[in-house]
Amino acid sequence: MEEQDRRRWGQSRRFEFMEWKLFWEGTLNRGDLEDTFGISTPQASLDLRMYREVTGENTVYDSSEKAYVPSPQIAPRFLRVSADRLLLQLRAWLTGALRREDLWFRSMPPVDITPDITRNVDASCLRRILEAMRSRKGLEVQYQSLTNTRWRIIAPHALAFDGFRWHVRAWACDRGEFRDFVISRIDQIGEAREVDYDARDDLEWSTKVTLKLRPHPRLGDAQRHAIERDYAMIDGYREIEARLSMAYYFIRRMNLDLVDLPPERLQLSLENLSEVQNAMQSAKSESKARIGGRQRRSSLPQASD
Template sequence: MKASAPGLRWGIEQRLEFIEFRLFWEGGVNRADIRGFFGVSVPQASNDLSHYQEVAPGNMLYDKSLKRYYASDDFKPKYLVPDANHYLMQMVATDPSPFTATDSWVSQPVGFATIPQPRRAIDPSMLRKLLNVIRTEQSVEIRYQSLNSEKPKPQWRRITPHAFCFDGMRWHARAYCHDRHAYRDFLLPRISGLRNTAEPGKLADKDSAWHEIYHLKLKPHPKLSEEQQKAIASDYGMKDGEFEIPMRLALLFYFRKHYLGLDYKEHEKSPQQQHIVMADPDSVRAAQARADALPKE
């Protein structure tokens, strides 16, 4: 976000930045978008669009058939500093399942801290193009750097992307890979170019691992004492000594990799270090086999 422009009230500038955000990331904007988000009147929304045209001439064009403004080819942000990570985290905030800051009623928070994570660089221009490919249900060639030893240099690969997923550390594009004939996850920071959009391959409706919700059952480490197991059960709100975490089957690999040390050998680890184990590892193995017969990129 850029510094406030002189002579503008914050409310107006916020709406102008909103217009620019929608133009850049969402492909277009209209009066209903402004009214719906800010609760302003129809005349005010019209004035905001006219004002934006005055302060950023040539940035947007009007489609009479759709009654919607869209970004011109010469679009240059005036209020917005495009940030791919910021957009993706705003997208996460639209998910109704996680608890987000907008749900909080806290007015006087006390001191707190979170563990910082290294931020992966994602090209906003690349992400913007990829978003358009998804929205228009096309395929596209991506210049992708795999860490597979057989592909030490970036390769052009055709994919049909349909969603994004966050594994707690990194953002991926979920897509049908035309080379492997399977759904794969492609790390966004490793995509260095896009070209040649075309007809799609398989779309989202065929991605069974994406649509299936798997319930991972967890329980306290059996080698903990009875009282320690009760403490762990209380920590996680377990019922009858177990609890379930629902997730997309396509994300099961990442959950096991990044959280709770679930590597099928957790039962062999010290219970003082490994508090939680899988209650039904055979079921998890079978689910994982369905999710990804091919290795991750």
């Protein structure tokens, strides 16, 4: 049964590949299957015949091209068509995160991205952080902030990417609160420590808020229409759900808390900015109250039998 499941998975994967080639490149032949999956010509021919039997009129054979081409009414059944996914793969290839052979293009389209200044994350550092998250322990870390370098004890419980940098969300023992630490600023990691904390107290992480985006109100009608199309807005709005701790970075990255920039530069406005900022402050205050209450309860003498 296991071997049969593997064969079915392999065939489904090849069917997905066929639809990818047809949808995105507009052509498919036996050689594509042979080269990508290392299968024989008879197996490739069998796959093509079976695919056509299963999907009906998705493909047409073009004798002049000696290849299959998509029919006008192609409806992929094995491929999840996503422009976002394809563009992310191209970006991953350009940044070195994805190998060329992992992309199914016969020849790559001309593509480029703006230079990206990556923040180096050491693999051994990330491994120790993940270990601490699994074991719910703290770590001694030498952390380089913008003001000083010192050893601290933090208890990681989540990872987060703000669009530029990777952070570890952690209980900061010296501060008595949950904070974000930029992973690339951790210079050294010492011993693991037993730490008394509860990740459920991190309400800025666990609480989500809806960001209500709209075109900047000072834009003209044509400009607003363009922004609405850019962000797939409905009735002039785009709502995005985010954790409170991540909403902070999103607002800063998109300059949504600034009012003195030209509307053409800002483009977007956060209609419920004050509501989101109040929610952040409320979550921080409630977290402190919960942590303080738990610490007071744990310090009370236990009743004896």
